[in-house]
Amino acid sequence: MALSLADLDLRGVSEAIGRGDVNCVAATETYLERIQAHDRMLQSFITVMADQARARAKAADTEIERGRRRGPLHGVPVALKDLIAVAGVRMTAGSRVLDAHVPAHDAFVTRRLGDAGAVILGKLAMHEWAFGRPTTDGPFPTGRNPWDVRRAPAGSSSGSAVAVAAGLCAGALGSDTGGSIRGPASMCGLVGHKPTYGLVSRAGVLPMDWSLDHVGPMTRSVWDSAVMLQAIAGADPDDTTTRHAVVQDYVSALESGARGLRLGLLRRFYVDWPELNAEERAAALAAFDVLRSEGAHVQDVDAPTLDLAMPAWVPFLSEMYEYHAQTLRTRPEAYREALRPRLLMGALVTAQDYLRAQRIRERLRREVDQLLERVDALVFPGQAGPAMKFEDVPTTGVMPASARYTAPWNLLGLPACVVPCGFTRDGLPLSIQIVGRAFDDATVLRIARAYERVTDWHRRRPDPARWRL
Amino acid sequence: MTEDRVQFDAECRAAGLRLSAADHEALYQMWLEWLPERQRLRDAIPQPEEEPWR
Numbered sequence: 001m002a003l004s005l006a007d008l009d010l011r012g013v014s015e016a017i018g019r020g021d022v023n024c025v026a027a028t029e030t031y032l033e034r035i036q037a038h039d040r041m042l043q044s045f046i047t048v049m050a051d052q053a054r055a056r057a058k059a060a061d062t063e064i065e066r067g068r069r070r071g072p073l074h075g076v077p078v079a080l081k082d083l084i085a086v087a088g089v090r091m092t093a094g095s096r097v098l099d100a101h102v103p104a105h106d107a108f109v110t111r112r113l114g115d116a117g118a119v120i121l122g123k124l125a126m127h128e129w130a131f132g133r134p135t136t137d138g139p140f141p142t143g144r145n146p147w148d149v150r151r152a153p154a155g156s157s158s159g160s161a162v163a164v165a166a167g168l169c170a171g172a173l174g175s176d177t178g179g180s181i182r183g184p185a186s187m188c189g190l191v192g193h194k195p196t197y198g199l200v201s202r203a204g205v206l207p208m209d210w211s212l213d214h215v216g217p218m219t220r221s222v223w224d225s226a227v228m229l230q231a232i233a234g235a236d237p238d239d240t241t242t243r244h245a246v247v248q249d250y251v252s253a254l255e256s257g258a259r260g261l262r263l264g265l266l267r268r269f270y271v272d273w274p275e276l277n278a279e280e281r282a283a284a285l286a287a288f289d290v291l292r293s294e295g296a297h298v299q300d301v302d303a304p305t306l307d308l309a310m311p312a313w314v315p316f317l318s319e320m321y322e323y324h325a326q327t328l329r330t331r332p333e334a335y336r337e338a339l340r341p342r343l344l345m346g347a348l349v350t351a352q353d354y355l356r357a358q359r360i361r362e363r364l365r366r367e368v369d370q371l372l373e374r375v376d377a378l379v380f381p382g383q384a385g386p387a388m389k390f391e392d393v394p395t396t397g398v399m400p401a402s403a404r405y406t407a408p409w410n411l412l413g414l415p416a417c418v419v420p421c422g423f424t425r426d427g428l429p430l431s432i433q434i435v436g437r438a439f440d441d442a443t444v445l446r447i448a449r450a451y452e453r454v455t456d457w458h459r460r461r462p463d464p465a466r467w468r469l
Numbered sequence: 470m471t472e473d474r475v476q477f478d479a480e481c482r483a484a485g486l487r488l489s490a491a492d493h494e495a496l497y498q499m500w501l502e503w504l505p506e507r508q509r510l511r512d513a514i515p516q517p518e519e520e521p522w523r
Contacts, residue, residue: 340495
């Protein structure tokens with residue numbers, strides 16, 4: 001059969017391997033060829049691990065020939081944001097600071113993907129230290145949006161989103177401190193899942209802000225994200241935040257539908273925000289109607305302290321400054337000019353501001369916990385609007401106002417998933433977001449799937465013929 | 470020199486920052502944009518009865 005892997009989601013690739021329609025080496029070669037053909041324009045990979053990937057794929061085929069298939073990720077080519085360590089492979093965080101850094105050990109999540117049989121194709125572009133601005137030049141370009149290469153894919157897991165959306169890998173891992181999985185996933189028409197804080201180990205993952213950082217999957221479908229999450233979730237002695245991790249079965253409940261589920265729509269803070277893009281608003285409201293028609297009870301809810309979420313998020317930049325302070329003093333020129341003031345803002349956070357932010361965080365947590373006693377999940381538009389042209393991306397400010405759609409959920413560490421819900425008239429992806437109770441990622445993914453399975457937005461693919469300037 | 474500028478320079482000194490002129494200016498502009506947000510945070514005083522240990 002003529003198999004176009006690039007058009008498949010991770011599940012499709014996995015099933016093709018399972019049926020024997022394609023072997024792991026051939027699947028890997030297909031993606032490597034596609035990277036070769038398109039990534040000069042899309043700029044999604046920093047390092048392509050062609051030799052290691054071929055060797056891994058060959059070993060995966062040998063295992064299959066001997067009757068062993070580890071699971072759905074066996075032989076499936078995936079890729080990692082370039083702040084996730086792979087032993088012996090340069091890890092840059094998109095910065096000249098680390099341009100010669102080669103970690104000695106795999107990150108926990110890298111090991112888990114390897115144990116599941118996945119083939120790592122390479123390391124993906126990102127915004128510098130997960131907090132820089134998008135760029136198309138210099139040693140570490142951040143990637144072009146495959147739906148319109150004149151537009152940014154958002155960040156900071158920009159390369160992860162670009163590569164998955166463009167069919168340069170079957171799935172990817174990103175990281176999310178204020179929206180860095182959910183933003184790019186939304187802009188590129190993908191599912192992006194920020195797991196519960198403490199569910200996925202950050203050992204071997206370069207930090208941005210320790211108490212807000214999450215690692216999670218970015219994929220073409222909800223099933224794909226569930227399978228990747230299953231592989232990487234769980235306690236790790238090297239990341240003490242995971243000591244109470246509760247791992248669920250993320251796949252088996254996916255098809256349970258939305259009937260009877262209670263969804264709280266955060267209308268005042270999100271839908272009624274005057275700066276919300278009109279097409280995003282309309283698409284999201286239509287999506288919530290779809291969930292209603294699937295049997296969910298959708299009611300308006302509110303958490304007034306959301307108004308203080310962004311003022312409370314910024315003081316956590318002091319964690320980032322703590323990590324970078326010495327290098328900023330000794331090698332400031334190694335950081336891009338646009339990033340330095342954002343890092344330095346962390347130096348101007350007082351201990352009192354930081355502690356006040358922690359107290360506001362607790363106030364918000366209590367409000368949201370009370371909401372989540374009344375509803376099974378919260379829903380709202382995934383982003384403030386679609387992908388922006390590079391020249392329109394704000395270059396000032398610590399965080400854009402639109403971060404209100406994502407950053408509050410890093411403060412609370414709750415599972416948050418974006419899923420495609422339509423396209424603008426210009427053909428740009430739109431999304432909704434679903435937030436659930438701590439360690440109930442399974443319900444979040446179930447709701448995402450309940451929407452996905454009666455819509456077809458996730459089946460659309462960007463046209464490679466348009467990948468030119 | 471404005472009051473904001475005096476305050477900013479004092480905060481930079483307190484933080485031990487020694488910056489190039491360009492970085493100093495860029496940081497000042499960012500700090501200025503952040504001030505209203507910081508003030509909102511400082512004005513949001515949690516009440517004792519809100520604390521989880523009450």
